[in-house]
Amino acid sequence: MTIADGTAGSGAGRRVVMLVDNGVEGDSRVQKTALSAAGAGWDVVLLGCSPTGATQRWQLGRAEVRLLPLCPAPGAAAGTARLRARLLARGGPLLRAARWARRPVEHAQVWFWRAVLRDRAWRRLEPGLWNYERAFGAVIDELAPDLIHAHDFRMLGVGARAAARARAAGRPVRLVWDAHEYLPGAKPRRDNARWLPAHLAHEREYVPYADAVVTVSPALAGLLQRRHRLAERPAVVLNAPEVTGPPPADAAPAPDLRRLCGLDAATPLLVYSGSATVQRGLGTAVAALPRLGGVHLALVVGDAGTPYLRQLLATAARRGVAERIHLVPYVPHRQVPALLAGADAGIIPLHRWPNHEIALITKFFEYSHARLPIVVSDVRTMADTVRATGQGEVFRARDVAGFARAVRAVLADPGRYRAAYDGPDSPLPAWTWPAQAARLDTLYRRLLADRPAAGARTIEETVTR
Incomplete structure (x- = not known):
């Protein structure tokens, strides 16, 4: 079969749970990955983050999408939000001054917690990462996947802990980490000195638990292999568009x-x-x-x-x-x-x-x-x-x-x-999603060809709060 034709294929009904830290819509790589895997016969459930605070569900081809509300710790950000609101009310210059004033404190926090906890320092520097665990963890356990596909760096820890719980319970699960970007080279998503060191530590802690790594370019594959000392070079799955095969019967034509x-x-x-x-x-x-x-x-x-x-x-x-x-x-x-x-x-x-x-x-x-x-x-x-x-x-x-x-x-x-x-040297035939999806399907089948021993590795999750 071809990956895109929607017929029964190599997945043979085994369940793949995909994780992403956004609302799915607008993320073409995540959508295409779920669609093509479901089209190849895998039982795909894609878990994302609800922008409304309520659980949402819909079908994406043969894949099920569930958007889950994030669950912040009680009062976690209330104090910060109130302070920011007061500073904004007093004007931008005061807010900028506050940002500069806190920098030495933030750098000291990074230094201290890295010295004490090493790669576990993210628990103190970016505790909001636990919100994804609170939202996703129990749902993943209930779905009992054969394979977890964690998109990008925030979902790596969620997937690793879920795989570890399943293995400890005697149910072997494979974990694929899909690295969308090179985190050390990313622009921090928030204006503080803690964000990047915290997420780098989180990534380093959980990369060893991935059974395979997938990424978006040969150059990034090489960087990831060197940075994390991976035994196997990450598989490259380009962000190519879905341009072959007939569109779905109910698909509207593109606007002009x-x-x-x-x-x-x-x-x-x-x-x-x-x-x-x-x-x-x-x-x-x-x-x-x-x-x-x-x-x-x-x-x-x-x-x-x-x-x-x-x-x-x-x-x-x-x-x-x-x-x-x-x-x-x-x-x-x-x-x-x-x-x-x-x-x-x-x-x-x-x-x-x-x-x-x-x-x-x-x-x-x-x-x-x-x-x-x-x-x-x-x-x-x-x-x-x-x-x-x-x-x-x-x-x-x-x-x-x-x-x-x-x-x-x-x-x-x-x-x-x-x-x-045009012509025989055109790069376009290789730059299509079906060619990339076939690589993922091959990887899934290889990982699930024989199951690892149950309970092969556990993750210590106890944190002094």
């Missing part, structure tokens, strides 16, 4: 991007699809628009009301280009390449963070299958790929003039860049 933007076919249109944050470099694109007369920019984003997007649009208004920026909502992942195909070029103006250097990100493949010329900053892996294939132009990250020059080049001769997608 130009119609959503109110533009005719002759208007030059750039597109950016994905998360809108400072490090994604959208400020460079907005700053370049005054140099690109008549060029419009479509931003396909999940939430049009974020503070960063409001700030970006305010900047565009001051530069006199706000009417050339169009906010477009996300569409189902199967529709993304068709939606993007309405543009003249796709942009990836990333800043140079370590994580940006090592991966071919989801939008890179989506732009490619939309057959768009790509304008990418000089982040290593994508820049090298674009130079090798000839599918776009590279500019120096944050260089507004360089970005504008690259855009003018691809708009002047788009056929030259689109030609990279």
Whole structure:
């Protein structure tokens, strides 16, 4: 069988529980993983986090999705929230002063707890990680999986502890960790000195309990193997789009991007699809628009009301280009390449963070299958790929003039860049999700071919609170 055809396959009904620390919608890698595994015959239950505070359930193809409310410890964040509210009421400068004042204390906390607890220090530095255990732990135990697929770094500990409990009870379970990014190179998700050391410690503690590691690029696979001294190189499963096979019978056609933007076919249109944050470099694109007369920019984003997007649009208004920026909502992942195909070029103006250097990100493949010329900053892996294939132009990250020059080049001769997608040397056949899903299916079958001895390893969870 093929992974995507939905017929009975190699899973033979064995249960796979997937874990993710978001609401599933908008996370195309997680959705595709669940869909393809269920299509191969695995009994898939995908557990995510409910944004409403109430449990939600729905079907994703043959996979069941359950979103669970997080369970913070009683009063855990109340004091911090009240203090932040008071500081905000008194103005931004006071809040910034408070952040600077607390830095020495936070660094001292990191030093002390790492010295005392080593990799267990996350329990003190980032106790909120226990909220995922409170929400997910009992549900995983009840589902009694044969295999746990933990997406990204927060779910690794939840999956490891669940696997350990099952093994201690005489029911062997395999654990796959899907590393979406290189944590040491990630921008901290919160503005404090504890976040990154805490999550690094959490990752180091639980990586040894994974039976296999999966990741998104060969470069990241090498980094993970060296950092964690893995005996086996992580399997690479690219964030490629689902572009083969017929769409589901009830699938709606992709909307027309130009119609959503109110533009005719002759208007030059750039597109950016994905998360809108400072490090994604959208400020460079907005700053370049005054140099690109008549060029419009479509931003396909999940939430049009974020503070960063409001700030970006305010900047565009001051530069006199706000009417050339169009906010477009996300569409189902199967529709993304068709939606993007309405543009003249796709942009990836990333800043140079370590994580940006090592991966071919989801939008890179989506732009490619939309057959768009790509304008990418000089982040290593994508820049090298674009130079090798000839599918776009590279500019120096944050260089507004360089970005504008690259855009003018691809708009002047788009056929030259689109030609990279044609012929026997086209990279597109390998850049499809079914080819990647087959690798996961092979890995699952290998891990479950013979079961390990029950109770082979336990995890000490007792923490002095």
